[in-house]
Amino acid sequence: MTSPSSTVPRTGSAALRPVLGVTLVAALGGLLFGYDTGVISGALLAIESDFHLSPFHSGVVVSSLLVGAMIGAAGAGGLADRHGRRPVLVTAAAIFTLGAALAALAPSAPVLTAARLVLGLGIGVASNLVPVFIAELAPPRYRGRLVGLNQLMITLGIVLAYVANYTLEDVTHSWRWMFGLAAVPALLFGTGMLLQPESPRWLALNGSPERARSILRRLRGHDDAAAADAELAAMTALSPVRRGPTASGGRWRALADRSVRPAVVAGIGLQILGQASGVNTVIYYAPKIFESGGLGSSASILATVGVGVVNLVMTPVGMAVVDRFGRRRLLACGAAVMAVALAGLAATLAAGGQDSSLAWLAVLCVVLFVAAVATTLNVVVFIIPSELYPQHIRGTAMSATMFANWSMNFLVSLTFLTLLDALGGPGTFTLYAAVCALLTLFTVRRIPETRGKSLEEIEREISRTAGATR
Incomplete structure (x- = not known):
């Protein structure tokens, strides 16, 4: 018997256009990832001068971002499996905005360290969920390129950080402007994600197949409703035991299951x-x-x-x-x-x-x-x-x-x-x-x-x- 997934047609270029807009909005999370990672390279000298930091304390300011990223990455997945991808990405945008504002206004090195930790939380969430969200919406034929757009945006974010560092080098309190500028793409990211659909795969396996069908038809093109329906059938054909939310601890234990x-x-x-x-x-x-x-x-x-x-x-x-x-x-x-x-x-x-x-x-x-x-x-x-x-x-x-x-x-x-x-x-x-x-x-x-x-x-x-x- 032919499996449901094998009936999903290989979509052409027309299937790329509706999902590309969603992908570009989601990939703003990658842009913020890159910008907030790269901006410290140009800001650090001015920060050290303003706060009279020792090499050790400079290292703490820099590495706090990585600590936050570890925490954000570890916590984001369970929340996304329970509540959906889109709400957690909207929350990430709010975290990016808060972190940028806190860093720009930081009155002391400890507050700046805390702000970098907050920015790291946003980076951890984005690095986890942006690729997942894009992959779950993308047609198989174009999935690699669409998920790869996240990496391109990370790279672009790093370059934009370098440009901001160079442009603002001679501005008073330059490092505050460098950090604060990140609030602009963060607000665009949050606003854009509020307008995007939830992952149809998450909806299909969490009790909302009709919403999933509607989103799939929109993403694949209304003229190809049969393809969208076949794709939905492939999603819902997974074992009923695997559908629906489970306890967070159960999900972590499931990682040790022989099948995965x-x-x-x-x-x-x-x-x-x-x-x-x-x-x-x-x-x-x-x-x-x-x-x-x-x-x-x-x-x-x-x-x-x-x-x-x-x-x-x-x-x-x-x-x-x-x-x-x-x-x-x-x-x-x-x-x-x-x-x-x-x-x-x-x-x-x-x-x-x-x-x-x-x-x-x-x-x-x-x-x-x-x-x-x-x-x-x-x-x-x-x-x-x-x-x-x-x-x-x-x-x-x-x-x-x-x-x-x-x-x-x-x-x-x-x-x-x-x-x-x-x-x-x-x-x-x-x-x-x-x-x-x-x-x-x-x-x-x-x-x-x-x-x-x-x-x-x-x-x-x-x-x-x-x-x-x-």
């Missing part, structure tokens, strides 16, 4: 290995890396700007191919290139030391690494988990996944300078290259291909795989 274990291992393993590859340390500490390779201070900053441009330009390239090339193949190829680039960087640092004749070869290795990250890892890191998890625990599973992401981000950022001091540049980047090689192997062995499949088809396939390995 392959998805959990793939999703969380990707976050741990992806962060352990050193991707963020290369971005955060690029000037220091270039200086250790022999470049002067000014040239190091210029090279870092170039790295940021490469990151922004290459992200749409990954978005353009992810639905054609496939998630697993794209990530495996990208991780292999990342390993080669970091091994080259380690060898260049070992051979060149402070000799500037090899410095630009180090820059080339970093650019190659960032280009590979932007076109592969950064594109799929949110797409893959948003597709893998079963509907009834998708939000909670994404909480566990993004908590792992932010925790590993915090740990790697915290230990990078210590590693650099203990192992030197060659040893540190050789270690990261080995992690990239491990990520390549993990991708081939543990991450299933999800390209072009409905979320229900993916759920069934993973459940069958789990059953076959018992």
Whole structure:
């Protein structure tokens, strides 16, 4: 017998237009993620001067965002599974607005630290739910590109933060304006989400199939009502035991269930290995890396700007191919290139030391690494988990996944300078290259291909795989 999901037609470009507007609004959460992450780089010097911060207290101000992101990511999924995706995203917009206002008006370093913690909560919620919300609304044929739009907006947010930092550098109380500007997209995000529909998948499995049908017909086009009805049938064909809200503790326990274990291992393993590859340390500490390779201070900053441009330009390239090339193949190829680039960087640092004749070869290795990250890892890191998890625990599973992401981000950022001091540049980047090689192997062995499949088809396939390995 043909499963209901197999009757869902592969939609054409007409199906993309109605859902694109919803995706763009939701992806404003990614823009805020990027802006609030990147703005501290330009604001910190002025903050240190105004509040007379020690290096330790500066670190507390910076890292409080990551702590908030861990908390926000951990808590968002259970709330979204109980109350829906849209209300929690609206709440995230309110958190972003409050955090921006509090940071802009902060009278002291402790208040600014608290404001950064609040902003981190918003980032944690957005990093968890924006990909899930988009994935649950998107047609299978375009799901990768649409979820990838979130990553593009994160990258754009970082660039906008750099532009704001540069533009406002000489303004009185510049850092307050830098933080306060984030309230504008936060208000747009909240207002826009109030006008968007709830996830039809969440509605279908929580007692509102007719509302789900109406939303699907609008998103897929009223002229293709049969396709929307077939898609709804595929959603509601899931086991009745899995429908409807369950206790939060039950959802967390469900992550250990044998039927979802392959998805959990793939999703969380990707976050741990992806962060352990050193991707963020290369971005955060690029000037220091270039200086250790022999470049002067000014040239190091210029090279870092170039790295940021490469990151922004290459992200749409990954978005353009992810639905054609496939998630697993794209990530495996990208991780292999990342390993080669970091091994080259380690060898260049070992051979060149402070000799500037090899410095630009180090820059080339970093650019190659960032280009590979932007076109592969950064594109799929949110797409893959948003597709893998079963509907009834998708939000909670994404909480566990993004908590792992932010925790590993915090740990790697915290230990990078210590590693650099203990192992030197060659040893540190050789270690990261080995992690990239491990990520390549993990991708081939543990991450299933999800390209072009409905979320229900993916759920069934993973459940069958789990059953076959018992």
